[in-house]
Amino acid sequence: MKLTIDRNELLKALLNSSKVARGTDQVLNNLKLDLFEDKLEVTGSNGELTIKTIVPRYKNDRALFRDVLPGSILLNAKMFTEVIRRMDDNEVSISIEDNSIAKIRNTKSMFNLNVTRAEEYRELDFSEEGVHIALNKNDFVDAINQTSFACSIKARAILQCVNIENDEEKITFVATDGSRLAKKVVPYQSEERFIVNINQKNINEVVHTLSEDDETIDMFISDRKVLFKMINCVIISTITTGEYPNTRNIIPHNFDFRLEVNSDEFLKALDRIVLLSIDRENIVKLTMTEDEVVLSSKSQEIGDAKEVLQLFKYNGGRLEISFNVNYVSQAIKALKCQDILLSFLGEMKPFTVTNKNDENCVQLITPVRTY
Numbered sequence: 001m002k003l004t005i006d007r008n009e010l011l012k013a014l015l016n017s018s019k020v021a022r023g024t025d026q027v028l029n030n031l032k033l034d035l036f037e038d039k040l041e042v043t044g045s046n047g048e049l050t051i052k053t054i055v056p057r058y059k060n061d062r063a064l065f066r067d068v069l070p071g072s073i074l075l076n077a078k079m080f081t082e083v084i085r086r087m088d089d090n091e092v093s094i095s096i097e098d099n100s101i102a103k104i105r106n107t108k109s110m111f112n113l114n115v116t117r118a119e120e121y122r123e124l125d126f127s128e129e130g131v132h133i134a135l136n137k138n139d140f141v142d143a144i145n146q147t148s149f150a151c152s153i154k155a156r157a158i159l160q161c162v163n164i165e166n167d168e169e170k171i172t173f174v175a176t177d178g179s180r181l182a183k184k185v186v187p188y189q190s191e192e193r194f195i196v197n198i199n200q201k202n203i204n205e206v207v208h209t210l211s212e213d214d215e216t217i218d219m220f221i222s223d224r225k226v227l228f229k230m231i232n233c234v235i236i237s238t239i240t241t242g243e244y245p246n247t248r249n250i251i252p253h254n255f256d257f258r259l260e261v262n263s264d265e266f267l268k269a270l271d272r273i274v275l276l277s278i279d280r281e282n283i284v285k286l287t288m289t290e291d292e293v294v295l296s297s298k299s300q301e302i303g304d305a306k307e308v309l310q311l312f313k314y315n316g317g318r319l320e321i322s323f324n325v326n327y328v329s330q331a332i333k334a335l336k337c338q339d340i341l342l343s344f345l346g347e348m349k350p351f352t353v354t355n356k357n358d359e360n361c362v363q364l365i366t367p368v369r370t371y
Contacts, residue, residue, distance in 0.1 A: 001035050001071025002095035005055070006064045007087060007106075010040075013053040014081040016209060016233065017044035020051055021077035025122065030074040031081075032121045037068055043124070044077060049202045050124055050236040051209065067093075072118035075102055083111050126234060130222030131194040133171070135186065137214050143173040143184040144207050146334040146361050151200040152177035161197040163244040166190055174247050175200070180327045181247060181364040182334065194221045197244055202237040209233055251352065251364055255343040257316030259288055260356060261309060263332050263340045269307045273297050274325045276305040282325045283370055289318045321347055322370035328353060331363035 014031065021031055021044030034041040040055040055064055073096050080102075084092060089106035096102055096115060104111045144162065152159035155177060163174045166188065173184045206228050210217065218229040228235040270284065277283050277297040287294045293312045298304040321344060331353040332340055341356040353363040 001033070001073055002067065002069040002093070003035060003040070003065045004067045004091055004093040005040070007084060007090055007092045009055050009059075009064050010092065011081070011084050013040070013042040013055050014077075014084055016053045017042045017051045018077040018081045019205070020044050020046045020049050023047050027074070027116070027120055027122065029077060030116055030121070031077045032072065032074055032118060034072045034118070035068065035070050037070060040065060043121075045122070045124065047122075048199070048238045049205060051205070052126070052234045054232040054234075056232065069095075071096060073099075073102065074116035074118055074121055075113060079113060080104075083113070124236065125225065126227065126236065128218075128220045128227060128229070130220050130227075131190075131192045133166070133188070133190065133194075133219040133221065134216050135171075135188070135219065137210055137217055139186050140217050141207050141210065143171075143186055144203055146184045147173045147175040147182040148200045148204055149330050149334060150175040150177060150180050150182035150363075157199075157240050158197060158242040158244055161199050161240045161244070162203050163195070163197050163247075165195045166193060174244075176245065176247060179324070179366045180331070181250065182331070183247070183251065183362045183364070185360040187360075195244075196221050196226060197240040197242070198226060198237055199240055206235050206237070209235060250350075251362055252343075252345055252350070255345055255352075257288065257319050257344040258314070259286075259293065259342040259344075260313040261293075261340050261342070262311040263335070263338055265309065265311050266340060267329055267332055269295050269309060270325050270329055273305050273307050276302055277325070283322055283368055284325055285320060285322045285370055287318075287320045288314050288316070290314050290316075316344070319344060319347065321351065321367045323351075323365055323367050327365050331365065334363065335361060 017031055022029055023046045028045055032043040038057045041052055043052040083104055087106050087109055092106050094104050102113045102115050148162050159177055165172050171186045171188045175182050214230045220227040226237050273284050273295045274282055276299045284295055284297045293309040293314060294306055296306045335355045337355040339356050341354050344351045348367055350364050350366050
């Protein structure tokens with residue numbers, strides 16, 4: 001195997017795939033390089049998530065690599081990436097000698113790295129099988145960004161996942177940690193049904209890997225894996241088994257109290273008022289009437305704070321409710337809009353945070369008892 005390749009293009013591929021090149025199986029500390037006449041494939045895996053990045057031979061009629069002798073080899077992910085990162089020239093030449101040494105050189109530097117035979121890498125299944133869904137990139141990114149933050153970090157594995165389910169007219173993304181829930185609906189026509197649970201870290205990595213060139217993302221959902229296909233990248237994620245909590249009827253629809261606020265003003269007020277919520281970590285109280293809306297917090301040792309909102313519209317009787325500031329702030333930021341609607345049933349009942357002009361995304365938050 002040998003080639004001379006654009007260093008920057010190679011480095012992008014190495015950085016992309018090496019993110020997951022680790023594991024208790026020592027062979028996973030390597031990147032697998034598969035060189036063909038028309039492309040170079042760089043694969044990294046940790047056993048649960050696999051990223052294969054493709055460097056095409058030509059991009060916009062420009063050759064990205066030349067002097068090709070096809071072949072496959074394994075190279076230590078960390079060391080190989082650092083070598084390419086620190087070399088200066090625009091091109092770098094790589095040749096494998098005796099299936100044991102990779103000679104990496106440019107006009108200034110030369111490195112000899114030990115290699116491992118490609119046959120020792122674990123077998124990976126890149127077959128495009130199962131239910132096929134092709135989503136607009138922006139719809140997919142919004143759905144994950146507006147839900148995955150609500151996954152649990154420490155609870156059982158199923159709550160560390162984004163649950164994705166479809167019917168004939170839509171795909172529903174849901175995440176919950178037991179105290180809050182985030183739901184996003186994406187309209188999509190499909191006759192095939194699927195339900196799948198994907199670990200939050202894995203699906204966020206898919207989002208981070210999408211490039212400007214990608215307009216759609218293809219998903220192939222089988223009973224063993226989900227394969228995400230982009231223009232120059234393929235990602236495989238394992239599926240988390242188990243039954244996801246039934247969230248279909250958990251979100252209320254009829255509310256007695258509604259508060260409309262400006263997201264920027266509300267977020268800034270929360271950021272200030274939370275300073276004195278030390279006794280109850282990040283917990284503040286919201287007191288609402290049609291004439292006044294007040295945020296307040298109290299610390300037995302330090303003091304108390306109160307802030308009156310200037311921009312609001314409230315419908316309903318007097319209501320006091322306390323909540324975790326982090327939950328509400330993250331929900332508002334995920335919606336990415338100026339006009340936020342908070343809808344309440346009562347003092348200790350879950351409430352929703354929504355964009356008043358978009359019913360497809362709902363954030364549900366459980367209040368807490370306080371002073």
